[in-house]
Ligand code: GDP
Ligand code: IMO
């Protein structure tokens with residue numbers, strides 16, 4: 001498939017980085033289209049581990065042009081540090097292309113993220129405090145400062161002054177916080193211009209040309225479907241559109257350019273931060289998933305909440321993204337459980353739900369209806385052929401596949417680059 005969108009089909013951390021890296025071996029361009037350094041995408045190559053936050057996971061392959069699209073929000077300090085880190089590890093970051101229209105995360109966005117969360121108290125979202133929400137707020141209120149503004153110091157200062165007039169009132173009068181000054185911010189940000197200028201371009205045009213030249217393009221989603229601002233468990237979501245539609249607006253390509261949409265889901269499910277989670281386990285089984293799966297956030301180090309695979313949510317992800325296939329990661333973690341449960345419906349407030357509920361109240365009161373499947377109790381981390389998976393593991397895959405009505409084409413059996421079972425369809 002020449003142009004593929006890859007998205008998280010759960011609440012993020014599904015293993016998108018590993019799957020993107022796998023597909024990038026034969027790719028020409030890999031594009032991030034939304035989010036910022038709230039994302040943490042892990043790739044394991046031999047004894048090396050890369051944790052990327054902004055730069056697309058395809059960067060590890062030298063023939064790939066990594067692109068940060070207009071739909072992303074960029075903290076330039078983080079971006080410059082990530083480029084330097086890659087360079088120090090022998091990966092050439094000069095290929096990176098950045099949209100001139102992407103918005104900047106400013107220091108006041110990070111500060112506002114922190115104080116807004118504090119203000120919410122019990123109702124807090126549990127954000128990554130990277131300034132993501134406030135940066136997108138400014139984008140949509142049309143007060144945002146974009147990457148291209150870094151190259152026009154006069155305009156940059158003007159926009160910063162206008163912003164700080166407003167933000168300082170909010171910081172001091174609403175949140176009882178200290179104001180911020182124009183000059184130190186201007187100096188810091190304009191200082192990034194030299195590092196970035198050679199990378200900044202019209203990325204929509206770049207993608208248009210790449211498509212015309214028959215190049216293979218992968219769009220790498222960050223976060224996941226259930227964290228989508230429109231389709232997720234609002235308000236416990238991020239402030240962008242990780243779902244497949246975001247790939248078009250977040251990069252400047254048309255919907256007809258997309259040939260396929262790959263969802264990535266763990267063989268169970270996790271969530272970082274607050275918000276409803278129907279299959280969450282508060283018992284020893286959940287604890288074991290955390291330990292066995294190493295379920296601690298790549299970005300904030302927070303413990304991820306864990307639960308059994310939720311097919312109601314996964315079917316929803318198939319629908320809202322128009323998934324054409326699924327990559328299922330971390331099947332190896334389920335090797336340690338005698339019996340596996342899979343949620344096939346919810347009971348809530350006296351009704352049964354086969355489809356993902358649209359009302360938050362219903363979602364909060366959900367009790368999953370489980371089907372039980374036998375475990376396999378056998379190490380599968382060395383398996384590379386589907387036929388060599390234990391019968392019960394095949395049964396698990398096929399049970400899910402039948403419910404979601406799309407093929408599971410990739411199965412993760414370990415964090416390493418090659419720990420993948422590919423399945424012909
Ligand atoms: P992303 O945000 O979707 O890219 O996922 P993260 O990198 O935040 O979290 C996924 C974690 O699972 C990382 O530590 C990966 O190295 C790891 N991982 C990915 N696929 C597999 C797999 O199939 N098996 C195991 N055991 N770990 C995996
Ligand atoms: P990747 O790309 C998991 C969660 C946060 C919080 C909510 C809003 O690695 O899958 P934000 O800082 O975006 O305003 O926080 O979204 N969140 C993620 N959870 N993986 C991520 O990214 C996430 N990015 C944000 O924990 O609940």
Ligand code: MG
Pocket residue numbers: 012013014039040041042298
């Ligand atoms: Mg992650």
